[in-house]
Amino acid sequence: MGRWQPNARGRLTRAAYELYGERGYEQTTVAEIAKRAGLTERTFFRHFADKREVLFAGSEDLQEALVGAVTGAHESVAPVDAVTTALEAAGAVLTDREFSRQRQRIIDANTELRERELIKLARLAAAVAGALRHRGVPDLTASLAAEVGMAVFKVAWQRWLDGTGAEDLRGCVREAVGELKGTTTRT
Amino acid sequence: MGRWQPNARGRLTRAAYELYGERGYEQTTVAEIAKRAGLTERTFFRHFADKREVLFAGSEDLQEALVGAVTGAHESVAPVDAVTTALEAAGAVLTDREFSRQRQRIIDANTELRERELIKLARLAAAVAGALRHRGVPDLTASLAAEVGMAVFKVAWQRWLDGTGAEDLRGCVREAVGELKGTTTRT
DNA sequence: ATGTTGATGGCAGTCACTGACATCGGCCTA
DNA sequence: TAGGCCGATGTCAGTGACTGCCATCAACAT
Numbered sequence: 001m002g003r004w005q006p007n008a009r010g011r012l013t014r015a016a017y018e019l020y021g022e023r024g025y026e027q028t029t030v031a032e033i034a035k036r037a038g039l040t041e042r043t044f045f046r047h048f049a050d051k052r053e054v055l056f057a058g059s060e061d062l063q064e065a066l067v068g069a070v071t072g073a074h075e076s077v078a079p080v081d082a083v084t085t086a087l088e089a090a091g092a093v094l095t096d097r098e099f100s101r102q103r104q105r106i107i108d109a110n111t112e113l114r115e116r117e118l119i120k121l122a123r124l125a126a127a128v129a130g131a132l133r134h135r136g137v138p139d140l141t142a143s144l145a146a147e148v149g150m151a152v153f154k155v156a157w158q159r160w161l162d163g164t165g166a167e168d169l170r171g172c173v174r175e176a177v178g179e180l181k182g183t184t185t186r187t
Numbered sequence: 188m189g190r191w192q193p194n195a196r197g198r199l200t201r202a203a204y205e206l207y208g209e210r211g212y213e214q215t216t217v218a219e220i221a222k223r224a225g226l227t228e229r230t231f232f233r234h235f236a237d238k239r240e241v242l243f244a245g246s247e248d249l250q251e252a253l254v255g256a257v258t259g260a261h262e263s264v265a266p267v268d269a270v271t272t273a274l275e276a277a278g279a280v281l282t283d284r285e286f287s288r289q290r291q292r293i294i295d296a297n298t299e300l301r302e303r304e305l306i307k308l309a310r311l312a313a314a315v316a317g318a319l320r321h322r323g324v325p326d327l328t329a330s331l332a333a334e335v336g337m338a339v340f341k342v343a344w345q346r347w348l349d350g351t352g353a354e355d356l357r358g359c360v361r362e363a364v365g366e367l368k369g370t371t372t373r374t
Numbered sequence: 375a376t377g378t379t380g381a382t383g384g385c386a387g388t389c390a391c392t393g394a395c396a397t398c399g400g401c402c403t404a
Numbered sequence: 405t406a407g408g409c410c411g412a413t414g415t416c417a418g419t420g421a422c423t424g425c426c427a428t429c430a431a432c433a434t
Contacts, residue, residue, distance in 0.1 A: 002399075002400080002412095003398065003399040003400080003412080003413080004399090004412070004413065008412080008413085029388090029389065029390085030389080030390070030391085031389085039413080039414090040413075040414060040415080041390090041391090042391095042392090042413080042414070042415075042416095043412080043413060043414075045390085045391065045392080046412080046413080049391095050390075050391075051389095051390065051391090078370070079370060080370050080371055111306065114306060114309070115302035115303065115305065115306045116302065118302065118305040118306055118309055119298065119301060119302045119305055122301070122305055139351070140342065140346070140351075140352075140362070140363070140366050141366060141370055143342045143345070144338065144339070144342050144363060144366050144367055144370060145370060147338035147339075147341055147342055148335055148338045148367065148370075148371070150338070151331065151334035151335045151337070151338045152331070152334075154334055155327065155330045155331050155334060158330075159327070164326070164327075165327075175327070176327070176331060179327050179328060179331050180331060180335065180371060181371055181372075183265070183266060183267050183328055183331060183332060183335075184267055184335070184367060184368055184371045184372070185368075185371070185372055189381090189430075189431080190381080190382080190429065190430045190431080191381070191382065191430090195381080195382085216419090216420065216421085217420080217421070217422085218420085226382080226383090227382075227383055227384080228421090228422090229382080229383065229384075229385090229422095229423095230381080230382060230383075232421085232422065232423080233381080233382080236422095237421075237422075238420095238421070238422090
């Protein structure tokens with residue numbers, strides 16, 4: 001048996017979710033999270049850059065999935081379509097709506113957390129734009145397609161969690177894309 | 188004459204811009220800003236909610252301008268066009284490109300500041316979406332038009348500062364809108 | 375005169391985050 | 405198998421953002 005209990009990072013994550021959910025983000029100190037996980041504050045900061053990051057650890061996976069889907073799209077596909085299709089594909093990964101709702105409830109209750117969420121999305125957009133440029137898409141087109149894609153995703157995500165839209169995220173993305181094409185074409 | 192030098196807030200703002208520009212945001216303490224302004228740290232926090240907010244104080248004006256332009260648009264105008272037209276109008280206010288560049292250089296050099304910038308934009312989007320809904324535009328359409336509008340603005344803003352696009356912000360917005368309509372229509 | 379108000383100072387405290395150093399099981403190598 | 409290195413954790417002492425509370429004191433009203 002090792003010198004320490006296994007899966008320190010996982011225990012920290014779990015403890016953080018519990019406490020943020022119970023008392024709210026602001027009312028929770030890092031020391032409390034660490035204590036519940038049977039660790040020290042210092043160790044928390046070795047696993048997570050800051051108090052917020054524990055809620056956003058999975059975002060690299062989403063980024064990889066998105067970039068991969070964009071990169072792998074057929075050349076004939078228009079940039080916006082490549083992005084929105086990638087979003088649908090990524091949507092297939094995010095299936096646990098109840099978990100996503102709880103997490104979002106925590107985030108929405110705190111401005112700092114919303115800020116972090118937004119910069120993660122912005123990084124996603126930057127990565128997607130990079131993937132498009134790598135395919136030879138011109139700068140302006142790439143940036144705009146990526147940003148518009150994130151706009152679609154934001155709206156779709158919120159409606160998925162609200163229950164306003166389709167049952168699965170992929171469906172919500174499709175609805176939003178439909179609205180986008182309608183709304184930008186309409187005179 | 189009053190008990191204190193006039194325009195404390197302005198002095199704090201000026202001192203903050205100077206120091207953020209000279210040493211960078213992180214390397215500047217609030218105490219230093221206050222000292223340069225001839226005030227105390229405590230007073231800084233009476234004028235600004237936090238160390239970042241001093242760079243974003245003007246954003247309410249932009250929000251009012253945008254919301255006003257959206258609200259005042261003719262009913263026959265499609266939501267997206269109402270938003271993009273409002274953006275062009277707002278662009279007429281932001282004319283000092285050199286100042287905007289300096290400010291943006293400070294912001295781009297620091298993640299926390301970028302986070303703050305993003306949430307200000309998100310609030311802009313929420314306000315615009317609200318204005319659209321108030322005009323009877325359905326939820327999904329309003330949210331999407333607002334978010335897409337911000338996407339356009341982001342791209343236009345960056346190109347304006349880069350010097351990649353037109354000379355005035357209004358022109359950059361127009362270019363981005365053109366690209367948007369082309370790119371979302373294209374099969 | 376006297377009371378009130380509003381912008382500021384002073385001070386103590388909390389908490390996020392960091393750097394430097396100590397600890398000690400497990401693993402590798404001779 | 406002895407010795408030594410490594411990596412995850414602990415400990416501790418900071419720094420700096422931000423807050424609450426109370427004091428100050430010119431200006432202004434009554």
